[in-house]
Amino acid sequence: MKSTLLVLLAALVAPASSTTITIMPASGIADAVTARSNWLAANFDPDYTLNVTESFENYLYGPYPALLSSIGTFSVMPGSQPGDPLQSNGDKTNRFAILNSSDSPYIGRFNTTPGGKGWLDSNDITQLQLTTSLSNTYFFMTDVDDVDGLLTLKTADGTTASFQMHLPDGSIYFVGITSDAPLGTISWLNSSTNDGFGLDDFGKIEEPPEVPEPASLPTAAAALIAIIFFTKMKRREVM
Numbered sequence: 760m761k762s763t764l765l766v767l768l769a770a771l772v773a774p775a776s777s778t779t780i781t782i783m784p785a786s787g788i789a790d791a792v793t794a795r796s797n798w799l800a801a802n803f804d805p806d807y808t809l810n811v812t813e814s815f816e817n818y819l820y821g822p823y824p825a826l827l828s829s830i831g832t833f834s835v836m837p838g839s840q841p842g843d844p845l846q847s848n849g850d851k852t853n854r855f856a857i858l859n860s861s862d863s864p865y866i867g868r869f870n871t872t873p874g875g876k877g878w879l880d881s882n883d884i885t886q887l888q889l890t891t892s893l894s895n896t897y898f899f900m901t902d903v904d905d906v907d908g909l910l911t912l913k914t915a916d917g918t919t920a921s922f923q924m925h926l927p928d929g930s931i932y933f934v935g936i937t938s939d940a941p942l943g944t945i946s947w948l949n950s951s952t953n954d955g956f957g958l959d960d961f962g963k964i965e966e967p968p969e970v971p972e973p974a975s976l977p978t979a980a981a982a983l984i985a986i987i988f989f990t991k992m993k994r995r996e997v998m
């Protein structure tokens with residue numbers, strides 16, 4: 760009884776982390792870039808600059824059960840299903856892949872990096888995850904929900920956001936995620952084994968360098984005084 764009460768109290772006292780997932784449709788890459796600029800301006804100080812660190816230009820095809828990237832580790836989640844053995848155009852493994860326009864078996868997924876070629880492709884698996892220590896990130900998605908799928912984004916704290924079903928083939932979206940705590944995981948949960956998507960141009964918000972707090976100086980001084988005092992006391996005891 761007592762422990763139940765304590766757990767309940769802890770749950771009430773613990774501050775719930777607050778995560779916001781923003782999904783913005785765009786008419787093309789240029790429009791998605793504008794959406795990204797607007798989102799950055801609306802959510803962050805002008806000191807925070809655009810910082811795209813993962814554009815999937817330097818990886819082989821795979822397919823991968825997990826891939827360490829500059830933004831975190833992508834992995835196939837336990838319980839994920841591979842692409843439909845009859846309908847999917849992919850290699851039908853329970854793996855994701857790095858594709859480019861010359862080797863993609865899919866229609867509607869594409870690179871969004873200026874001068875680039877590659878993107879991370881779901882390869883029609885149903886559950887993909889990014890494990891990351893970042894508290895903010897943003898990226899582009901292509902070809903979501905154009906066949907029969909419903910795609911939901913979910914962060915470790917339980918925040919979710921879904922796309923609509925029956926979107927046009929080859930659509931592009933900007934997605935921005937902000938949180939007051941490290942995200943831990945971002946999951947792409949798809950209801951279909953025949954309606955994958957592409958991910959590209961992941962960025963992160965660069966935090967300005969931390970300035971040491973002035974309050975720590977008096978604390979350090981107090982600690983030093985205490986050490987001197989106790990050292991003197993000890994000497995007296997010895998004498």
Ligand SMILES: [Ca+2]
Nearest residue numbers: 814872875877
């Ligand atoms: Ca790219």
Ligand SMILES: [Ca+2]
Nearest residue numbers: 866867902928
């Ligand atoms: Ca498509």
Ligand SMILES: [Ca+2]
Nearest residue numbers: 902905954955
């Ligand atoms: Ca699709």
